[in-house]
Structures are given as C-alpha cells and as structure tokens.
Amino acid sequence: MGKVRTGYNPKTMENLHTGAGAFFKNFIVGTDTYESARLGGKLIGATQGGGEFKAAAEIRNIEIDGLPGKGKGTEIIDYIDVSMTMNFIETTPAILAMALGAADVDTTTNGTYDIITGRNAFEDGDYVDNITYIGTITGSEEPIIIQVFNALSTDGLNIKVEDKKEGVIPVTVYGHYEDTGEGTLDAPPYRIYYPKGSNVATPVASVKGGTYATSQTVSLTCATVGATIYYTTNGFEPTADDTAYSTEITVAADTILKAKAIKSGMADSATMTETYRIGE
The missing domain is CATH 2.60.40 (Immunoglobulin-like)
Structure with missing residues (x-):
C-alpha cells in the first residue's frame, strides 16, 4: 500500500455542501419548492453568518462491576437534543417574536408600530410545526433539506448593535418530541433529506x-x-x-x-x- 495523502476522489466535487442556504417556516417537502415557499411568505429572512444544525445524543452509560471501561452495548440514548441556529441580518416583528419564544405581535392597535409583547408562559401556538433549512449540494439539482419539528426558541432575544455594522439577531430553536399516537416519540424531532445526486429536475x-x-x-x-x-x-x-x-x-x-x-x-x-x- 502506498502513502495515503488525501480522501479526494472522483465524487468529491459532487458532494460539497456550499453556501449559507435559506431558512423557512412550515415548509412542506414534496409540496413546497424553494420558489413557491418564498412566494408563499414562508421564507423567514436573510442571514449573515448562515446557521447551524445540531443533533446530539444525551447518552447514559450503564456501569457494570468488573468492566474496565466502556462496554459495547452499554450506552443508552435517553434523548436526542436537536437545534437549529440562524443568524438573521433582517429585523422583523416575526423574527423578534420567534427569538422571544413566548410573545405576541399586535399589528392592528397602533397605526405606526407593530407592538411585540412577551408572555410568562408558552402556548401551543408558539411551537412552529417545522423550521426548514434548504441548501446546495454541488452534484444535485435538488437541494439538501433539514427540518426541525415542533421548533421553539427558549434562549430569548439578544440584539447587539455597533457602529458601522449591521445588527444580527441570532435565533436558536430547539426541536421537541410530540406524541401524535403514531409512534412519533420513537423518532427524534428532525429529518434530513439528502439528494441522491444527479437527480432529474422536478416537473x-x-x-x-x-x-x-x-x-x-x-x-x-x-x-x-x-x-x-x-x-x-x-x-x-x-x-x-x-x-x-x-x-x-x-x-x-x-x-x-x-x-x-x-x-x-x-x-x-x-x-x-x-x-x-x-x-x-
């Protein structure tokens, strides 16, 4: 065997995940497209610094007398912690309310301002059915799609402004398990759609x-x-x-x-x- 210098291969340039992509609210895979979702008002806003998706298992190790270290099969996944972070360069009432988590937007009372007020308790309506990231894989005409379900921001709102810089609002939403009676508690609250590569274009x-x-x-x-x-x-x-x-x-x-x-x-x-x- 010769020296191993790189993992580069003939498929490498088809499997690059490029660009910051875009974030949508309540995107329906198979029905919505990037274009229709934009026109339908599902695009959340422009970003600066893109975003980040995380799905990390909370693992509990079973300790067994006489076992010198970790034993195969002794780890138990208690749950999967799922989150999506988005760094919005746009400041809109919807983005502010999403960051706050428990908040209402009053668009009718005041003729000059939309008024955003917080609440001391979360309501069912605060959970977004899904927050969806749509990005580009170089070898496919179809996008990569990552969805976080029952998404809710619990970190609050942090607005930082500086001279000669645009304000960026970081929003992190967390996925939540939900018992729908169809075995959904067995599946973590996220889904990734990865294009098979060289897909035929959607009709x-x-x-x-x-x-x-x-x-x-x-x-x-x-x-x-x-x-x-x-x-x-x-x-x-x-x-x-x-x-x-x-x-x-x-x-x-x-x-x-x-x-x-x-x-x-x-x-x-x-x-x-x-x-x-x-x-x-």
Whole structure:
C-alpha cells in the first residue's frame, strides 16, 4: 500500500455542501419548492453568518462491576437534543417574536408600530410545526433539506448593535418530541433529506394549484433533457407504471395532481404536487 495523502476522489466535487442556504417556516417537502415557499411568505429572512444544525445524543452509560471501561452495548440514548441556529441580518416583528419564544405581535392597535409583547408562559401556538433549512449540494439539482419539528426558541432575544455594522439577531430553536399516537416519540424531532445526486429536475406545472372558477388546462415541463414525466390525478405517488405525460391535462374538478420525472442513469426527481379546487 502506498502513502495515503488525501480522501479526494472522483465524487468529491459532487458532494460539497456550499453556501449559507435559506431558512423557512412550515415548509412542506414534496409540496413546497424553494420558489413557491418564498412566494408563499414562508421564507423567514436573510442571514449573515448562515446557521447551524445540531443533533446530539444525551447518552447514559450503564456501569457494570468488573468492566474496565466502556462496554459495547452499554450506552443508552435517553434523548436526542436537536437545534437549529440562524443568524438573521433582517429585523422583523416575526423574527423578534420567534427569538422571544413566548410573545405576541399586535399589528392592528397602533397605526405606526407593530407592538411585540412577551408572555410568562408558552402556548401551543408558539411551537412552529417545522423550521426548514434548504441548501446546495454541488452534484444535485435538488437541494439538501433539514427540518426541525415542533421548533421553539427558549434562549430569548439578544440584539447587539455597533457602529458601522449591521445588527444580527441570532435565533436558536430547539426541536421537541410530540406524541401524535403514531409512534412519533420513537423518532427524534428532525429529518434530513439528502439528494441522491444527479437527480432529474422536478416537473413544473404551467398552472399553480389553487381555487379556480372554471376548468384549467395544465402543461408539465421538466428541465432535464430526455426525462419522462409520469403523473397521477388521485393524489397517489406517481411511478413508471402510471400515465406518461404527452399532452396538456384538463382539470375540470377538484384534483390533486402529482408528477415525477424519470430518466435512466439518474435518480428520480422529487414529486411535484399541485392541488386544484374548481368551481368554488
């Protein structure tokens, strides 16, 4: 064996995690995209210094007489401590309230100011369903997505301002376990979606989901040359056994349109989902 000088390999440049990314509130994977979430008001704000995700196990070691050190299988995970830190360069009422954790924003009482007031107790509404980070992996057209569930800031608000510098508000939210009756206590409150690399681009519908008075004609496109789009109109996940897109789709009734693009030699695209309500 020769000298080992580096871990660099032919896939290295496809697996780089680059840039600061962006942070969203209540992002729905498989329904939202980066663009639709921005337009839908889910983007929290611009950052300076990016952010940080942590998931660390709180481990308890079982002490056994005669065991000279750590024994294999004697560690027990009591829980996973999950957090997401974001360094916002924007100062908005929503960011201030998020940092405070237990706070309300009054947008109607005063014609000049939004008024933010704190509370001495947390309420269910203070927990955000998810805080989502979306970033870039160099070898994929799809982003890396990291979500923290039941997110709540408990560190409070710290505003520091200096001359010739912009104020940055650090906000750390912590994930919380929740018993939904579906075994969720067995899963730590985070999820990471890592793109498989060289994914086919996600299909795009010419008409976004929404409520329309009359039927809509929807065309599907995919930025990946040579990919085939498969779609369903019953809300089920599309596969290569479903209808291949070839002509415009007429949506004349309430419909959940899902589409996935597939190309040999590449990972399947993410699923596009658009929900239409007609005649309402």
